Amino acid sequence: MLRVPFFRPISKDISPDLLREALSGDRLKLLTQLEKRVADYLGAPYAIAATNPATAIHLALCAIDMKRGDKIFSSVNAHPAASQMIRHFDAEPRFVDIDPDSFHMSFDDLEEKLTQNRAKKIRGIFYTLAAGQSDGLERLFRIAKKRGVLSIAESFGAFGFPKALKNGAPDILVTSLLPIDCFSSSANVGFIATHNPEFAKRARQFRNYALDYENAANTPYAYDAIDVGYDYQPSALDIAYAIDVLPFYEEDRGRRAKNADIYDEAFGDLAHITPPVKKGDHAYSSYIIKVDKNRDDFARALLAKGIETRVHYIPLHLMSYYRAKYSIKITDFPRALSNYQHILSLPNFTDMNDEEREIVIDAVKEVDQNRAW
16 A cells, blocks of 8 residues: 655755855855745845744744743644744743634734723734745734744745735744645745844844844954843754755645645545635645534544645644643633644655555545544
8 A cells, every 4th residue: 555644855966066055164155055945935135044933933922022921822723833933932822713614813802802902011922834835925914023023934834925024014023944734845944034134134143142233343253142042043964955945945835835736636625524625825835624523533544545634724723832831721712722633644754656646536525525533
């Protein structure tokens, strides 16, 4: 039986010239080149690279000078990385329920919660683009501007979006080249992009132990530590690999979109499966279906046929830490809870071939029709 993994990376060699540069020890030159290319692609004057997506989130929060007791509104349907980074500052993630179609934060719920918390220490909104779908960004910017808070958009499911920072919003975009999210090749580098020079400066300083070279003594080697920083600088090999794979992003995204279109057509008439609802530009880092009942049995039946699946995501209010820390009930976010009970992510990776895609389609149809689950 041919098995279809949930994800399979493509092994790609670094070009000889970039490899020589990486091994020469001139990491700063390569880093400057990578950040310039990313900034140009995203339409931002500043892009700052970090070692991975989580450290990019941490740098974004360092850039805005997050303080103890600050509150950030974020989706309850997200990877734990953002809320964990918020807690590292002893700040508080304030969870918001979701839109049942896009799986993103519900803006109606967000506005209601912002109104209820008007007098509290609200720093901003952390908006997660589930599966790399871009809908909602304009409304996010309007709400943040109206309320006088910062906006941070996280698009790990897509390598940002071209011109996503048009007119200077969001305040910070967090993205990455993480393979399983958006790329076929293993360039594990995170980024923040911004129009704000102070945010960019702080992010660069905190990425390198919070060292300040500008205001130190007038020598080529003097520096001062202005805070407690981190070593979040990517290695020279990671940087070189990122430069190499960056031109292939649109091609990778196009292949996943093609898979998604074929899935949509194949699953459109099934009795117990609902394909994803496309509400904006979509990277399809995850192809998320809804199963009308017994999702876990459906997933087990697919696994028995060699098809690996995942769930994106388990809502954060179901996690032991957040449930205990903030006394959250599992019914406090009903749409996220209902969504979680039905969603299932199918394999959709760049290197998927026609045979593998047909195996997935045939297996889903058979399980749907037999109702053995």
